[in-house]
Amino acid sequence: MKHVAFRGRLVMLGFGSIGQGVLPLILRHIDIDPGQITILSGDARGQDVAAEYGVSFAILPLTRANLRDVLVPRLGPGDFLVNLSVDVSSVALIALCREIGALYLDTCIEPWPGGYTDPSLTPSQRSNYALRDSALALAQGAGPTAVLTHGANPGLVSHFVKQALLNIARDTGVDTAVPTNREGWAALARDLGVKAIHIAERDTQTANVAKQPGEFVNTWSIDGFVGEGCQPAELGWGTHEKALPADGRRHDFGCDAAIYLMRPGASTRVRTWTPLAGPIHGFLITHNESVSIADYYTVRQDGAVTYRPTVHYAYHPCDDAVLSVHELAGRNWDMQPQQRLMMQEIVSGIDELGVLLLGHSKGAYWYGSRLSIEQARGLVPHNNATSLQVTAAVLGGMVWAIENPRAGVVEADQLDHARVLAVAEPYLGDMAGAYSDWTPLEGRGRLFPEEVDMDDPWQFQNVRVV
Missing domain, CATH: 3.40.50.720 (NAD(P)-binding Rossmann-like Domain)
Structure with missing residues (x-):
């Protein structure tokens, strides 16, 4: 077609x-x-x-x-x-x-x-x-x-957020038309009670070649992953948050929708959840969508911010990449001499990529793509599960741009989510939505005392792994 x-x-x-x-x-x-x-x-x-x-x-x-x-x-x-x-x-x-x-x-x-x-x-x-x-x-x-920034994330996940909001509204009996502008989408997120949004991803792809010492292995651009992993951890900062982290800093310019931490994203972990993996620890890697989604869903009244969700990436890459990041940190962020992009050697696994909306009346809702290596290879040559989620989004963004050639400079959040998803979804494997009663307080303090906020599970203090 x-x-x-x-x-x-x-x-x-x-x-x-x-x-x-x-x-x-x-x-x-x-x-x-x-x-x-x-x-x-x-x-x-x-x-x-x-x-x-x-x-x-x-x-x-x-x-x-x-x-x-x-x-x-x-x-x-x-x-x-x-x-x-x-x-x-x-x-x-x-x-x-x-x-x-x-x-x-x-x-x-x-x-x-x-x-x-x-x-x-x-x-x-x-x-x-x-x-x-x-x-x-x-x-x-x-x-x-x-x-x-229109790949899988950033990019595709901004469209997942909109569809997830509509799904939650439908399932909680909130009567709403599909919003047509930024103000309408932000008001919907606020009215549903969404406090935080995780871009929650678990990549389980494995290869028949083991990672070797001195080698960085990943299922997508190694230069890209290491580059952003060495940037400061960044997250959109929600209006429900009670206190800035001790190592958190605000910027003195721009939209003020986000903060950064005085440490690399690849050494910062957070608690999150996906339907197949369950509770996991992911890296708080900086991504554009952490800022753009928080900015897009900001509500202002008389110039003052009255609502904004906390937004961040929570990424558990494939197991060989986790080992690679651990080795990279031990090298004080000096790239390993060898790099290998996993492609033909992958023998099994999926990339479970979605958005986890937290704090609404049903607790937690994950919506996104589950794409296996077998599905990816059957759909398009020269792809693995991770790359196809990106390339399908690139195609969707290109189609939208050709159809709308005079839109100026735009981010994914401004595009017609339904049009982009219609182009991309045939290549995203199983699109799934799942509710959960998971919170980052689950099982906490069982072995050692922890400083947690029991009154509000969605505080970043509870989500961060320290």
């Missing part, structure tokens, strides 16, 4: 696991000729995949110095830049696309090399909050559509 036709040129920047996985989806569902597509990559990874589909491939790393010289001849009004790279400034790319009239989409707001770990920058300045703020500064009026 072709969702939409595209007659311009399409430049794909970066061709790692996500680029290789999304190319067959683009050709399957967008009416476009392979000759319209050019792939620019910093290395030779995936060159054979590009050749398989008859797509032009060039090894041409982008830098501050050559960005314009490389892209201006290849992009013009109505063309499309799909940015799946690392270490190339998203803000610089968005600004160029707005200047020349090209569409744009990325899965993460990237800085130039070193931006995540530059010791000359304060933790606030190298946060995702700051990167988001710099990208949104370009959202001045109408212009060519630039869809920010």
